[in-house]
Amino acid sequence: MSSKKKYAKESCVTKTELVLPNDTNTLNNLMGGRLMHWMDIVSAISAQKHSNRIVVTASVDNVSFKKAIRLGNVVTLKAHVTRSFNSSMEVAIEVWAEDIPLGQRIESNQAFFTFVAVDQLGKPVDVPELVPETDKEKQLYQGALRRRQLRLVLAKRMAPEDAKELKSIFNMT
Numbered sequence: 001m002s003s004k005k006k007y008a009k010e011s012c013v014t015k016t017e018l019v020l021p022n023d024t025n026t027l028n029n030l031m032g033g034r035l036m037h038w039m040d041i042v043s044a045i046s047a048q049k050h051s052n053r054i055v056v057t058a059s060v061d062n063v064s065f066k067k068a069i070r071l072g073n074v075v076t077l078k079a080h081v082t083r084s085f086n087s088s089m090e091v092a093i094e095v096w097a098e099d100i101p102l103g104q105r106i107e108s109n110q111a112f113f114t115f116v117a118v119d120q121l122g123k124p125v126d127v128p129e130l131v132p133e134t135d136k137e138k139q140l141y142q143g144a145l146r147r148r149q150l151r152l153v154l155a156k157r158m159a160p161e162d163a164k165e166l167k168s169i170f171n172m173t
């Protein structure tokens with residue numbers, strides 16, 4: 001990790017989209033793939049703002065869609081970096097939809113994306129340390145190490161016995 005430090009709020013990115021006919025399936029609901037595309041873009045920009053580097057998507061944690069988002073809804077996506085490690089950063093993203101004429105707001109989903117900062121040759125490079133300030137940012141920061149170990153174990157990039165934060169989950173001694 002580089003010696004530089006940055007606040008979580010410096011990586012905040014918000015994107016708003018209007019769901020148009022070309023974004024929907026035959027039921028007039030927003031297609032999941034289109035939403036994932038928007039989520040990837042907004043969270044990548046957030047990781048770029050933290051690292052001031054080119055970033056690549058390394059992984060996306062489980063994403064589930066709670067409620068359908070309808071044609072004509074306005075979708076808001078909000079992302080910020082929760083924690084950085086060496087070259088990688090975890091980004092939390094929240095998505096909600098609004099039916100503005102009806103005055104209704106739907107909580108759609110939340111997800112964690114992991115990005116890796118790379119140089120022009122695609123080689124990972126160190127990123128600044130993240131400093132959480134608010135209670136929510138501190139809570140996300142604390143959980144990020146556990147989530148990192150879980151995703152690296154699932155990706156077979158870490159041996160379960162090395163995942164010290166997961167001992168209670170896997171009941172290891």
Ligand SMILES: CC(C)(COP(=O)(O)OP(=O)(O)OC[C@H]1O[C@@H](n2cnc3c(N)ncnc32)[C@H](O)[C@@H]1OP(=O)(O)O)[C@@H](O)C(=O)NCCC(=O)NCCS
Nearest residue numbers: 056057058059085086087088114116122124151152155157
């Ligand atoms: C992500 C990538 C740069 C990692 O490169 P690598 O040579 O395997 O590098 P390393 O093993 O040194 O890992 C670098 C970092 O990536 C993280 N990482 C690698 N795979 C990961 C995964 N599946 N989930 C989360 N983090 C991952 C490592 O934990 C490490 O983080 P750290 O530096 O903070 O400790 C490389 O796998 C890559 O370019 N993947 C393709 C990315 C891409 O094209 N995305 C778009 C998909 S279409």
